[in-house]
Amino acid sequence: MPEVYKKDDCRLDMRPDEGLPRELREEVGRIVGTCRTDGCFDHISQLPIPSRESVVEIVKLGRRILFPGYFTQERIDPVGLEYHLGRMVVRLYKLLSTQVAWAVRHDCHRYEQACSHCQEEGGKVALDFIRAIPDLRSILATDTIAAYEGDPASSSYDEIIFSYPGLYAIMVQRMAHLLWEAKVPLLPRIMTELAHSKTGIDIHPGASIGESFFIDHGTGVVVGETTEIGKRVRLYQGVTLGALSVSRDQVEELRRHKRHPTIGDDVIIYSGATILGGRTVVGSGSIIGGNVWITDSVPPNTKVLLKSPEQIVIGRED
């Protein structure tokens, strides 16, 4: 066999006489072995585990039901609407009830409890979720209008519904928050991380957020688990509503405590601002300037701005 391939060989992905190397079998054995040690994570079990793919589909279905006609190739007319929505709602019920049941069962199993209620719980949560859709639609309409009114670059509601990442992120968070309140494990966070991945906006499913919420641009926004946000609040890219720093030994006692700020109504927080701490309250009507750093409460109707831009301006010499 020649050491240098002829030009023709380049077209071949693998020479016909080349099989798999023998060592592969041995390596599979080693990998199987490491699944049985404590230092690794796996889920080797007949028990089902929630599926990311299904959660992706739940979010897609949710969006189609919440904004009918926008995210489908089909054209939906008033006569066919009921069938169209009915079909999607049934599909959503089946997927969601199954995934909730699996998530609950997975949790029971983890804590070695018998799972007597998983299936019932799945059906109940899925039905409650579907019951909440009309209210979700209303509050998302206020978010859509807030985007139009808050952004001079927006040219129509349709543009916002089709393309604004802030609307997508709050839509997913509002869905996830319903499941969070129903104490469903795993799924709410998978949902919001899906939105985080698509938008760069990381809103924890635990955060409670009022109507007419608008995030412009949004990349880098972080809204922590125990944040409370009032009505008509507007955030820009890179805003953090986070926790104060945590030393390693405090982590356990802090789980589930209020660690993130409370934001009043009609607050605007400009890009890059950071507001930290569970006791920090930003009063209604206040404006927080770009890059401002806040760890104490701010009274209502207050403006907080960076003092003077401490910058050096010099002729360039390179």
Add this chain to the structure above:
Amino acid sequence: MPEVYKKDDCRLDMRPDEGLPRELREEVGRIVGTCRTDGCFDHISQLPIPSRESVVEIVKLGRRILFPGYFTQERIDPVGLEYHLGRMVVRLYKLLSTQVAWAVRHDCHRYEQACSHCQEEGGKVALDFIRAIPDLRSILATDTIAAYEGDPASSSYDEIIFSYPGLYAIMVQRMAHLLWEAKVPLLPRIMTELAHSKTGIDIHPGASIGESFFIDHGTGVVVGETTEIGKRVRLYQGVTLGALSVSRDQVEELRRHKRHPTIGDDVIIYSGATILGGRTVVGSGSIIGGNVWITDSVPPNTKVLLKSPEQIVIGRED
């Protein structure tokens, strides 16, 4: 029936005897009802609406035509090139002319005008777009070279074409900008938000940007609608070229006005810098340091840096 499932039951997604809950039908009715109130958004109509999936395919096709041979599993040799490109161009024409026609028709419908020109407009815009491809290829070549010359970590042009998010974002924006200039509704923004979602780089389709443009890393970059950028400009992650703050009543009058800065030739803007305002001009050859905040013009050949890092350094006590 036992309260605790036997192990075998765990394998079932849903018990066979369990159907859909009766209440589901009622809930579908309620959801249909809310589609007929004013407080919600839907698109229930025989009229078509642009499709996100098609826009995704348009961008993919565009990339394959602009960088032939890089993003396809087929191998393309010089003989087959014309057929390969021809097939893709035809597909692009069909998709784009249809989506433009739908977007224009959707807009006409919104303003209750008769749509006498939608189809013609679609064909015309799609043909003009295809005509612009050779020029797009040339300017994207300058962007690719700028990335290689601006980033010591780059090891080849191919690496940049395959993997640099900054090149992807400017490629999509340059395509979207053509449609923006042709006054196509909806599609340009859907396109740039697709790139925003993939890269964290949010460049509005309205921004006008010169050749040899390079964004390194890019996450968090925001370039607003009326921004103008010269030649050979380099941006780093987290740079905002934005608008000054807007009070709620000013939004309407600001739509379509120049609200975002003008950046000269050969400017470098380091990570986290913020430059705001429609009258702000950064002169050619200037360098804006990391985290700098600018709301006034900067003369040509100027360096702007953060003064002294006002920081406390203390021995740790925890």
Add this chain to the structure above:
Amino acid sequence: MPEVYKKDDCRLDMRPDEGLPRELREEVGRIVGTCRTDGCFDHISQLPIPSRESVVEIVKLGRRILFPGYFTQERIDPVGLEYHLGRMVVRLYKLLSTQVAWAVRHDCHRYEQACSHCQEEGGKVALDFIRAIPDLRSILATDTIAAYEGDPASSSYDEIIFSYPGLYAIMVQRMAHLLWEAKVPLLPRIMTELAHSKTGIDIHPGASIGESFFIDHGTGVVVGETTEIGKRVRLYQGVTLGALSVSRDQVEELRRHKRHPTIGDDVIIYSGATILGGRTVVGSGSIIGGNVWITDSVPPNTKVLLKSPEQIVIGRED
């Protein structure tokens, strides 16, 4: 023909009598022409080029093998585990050996060398990669535990494995780093840019990172090519471990030099902090506060914080 379409026409994507415009053929010719000039990039060749789609599948397979049972719709029990893993490992071997061979061959071709070793190299690298899986599993277990211990909002290891972007990003980077060390061209960067796209976390495949690494939230994090990070380090969103500014003529000499910082063990770096320069060392046990800007070394066990928040607080007048 009527100028205004009848309602029925709206349903048609394209009128039946409307074909493709004749000019299209000419435009295809012009586009083909521009592929033969120097100012554009294309890959017109019988030689294969690495495929992004295959790299996406390699990363997916890698994740399924590293965390068995989590990212598959199949349920895997202890008996079937070997077959399940074996099938995936074989698939990974085939894909990876082919893509590595293509990447190496592509590079040889670029430098006009004969490619006598591409195929062998592909098989060798793929086998070494598979051999490294047990160690990868162990170090990723330390990363998973570090996330749980570092984030009070985390509620289980499963939640972290399913949804934490920081774990995804470091998993991909640790895989890419293996290929980087084997000097495979193109693929490592395609892999980490895939993770960057999904998470907003941009870790160069060249960075070397110790065990128990945790990035919280993560959007906007940049870790440069020659960064070295110790054990048990925690980063928050928006942290840059980057290079000092580079003038245009220095780029060439800087390629492959140490340009990015070294971070000791047990360091915490809060959101928005920037640490620059190849000679900058952050000593073990130090804490870098939010938004801090560092270009000089920091001794061990030191806290660096922003001095006082130079901010103006004023009653709002608008």
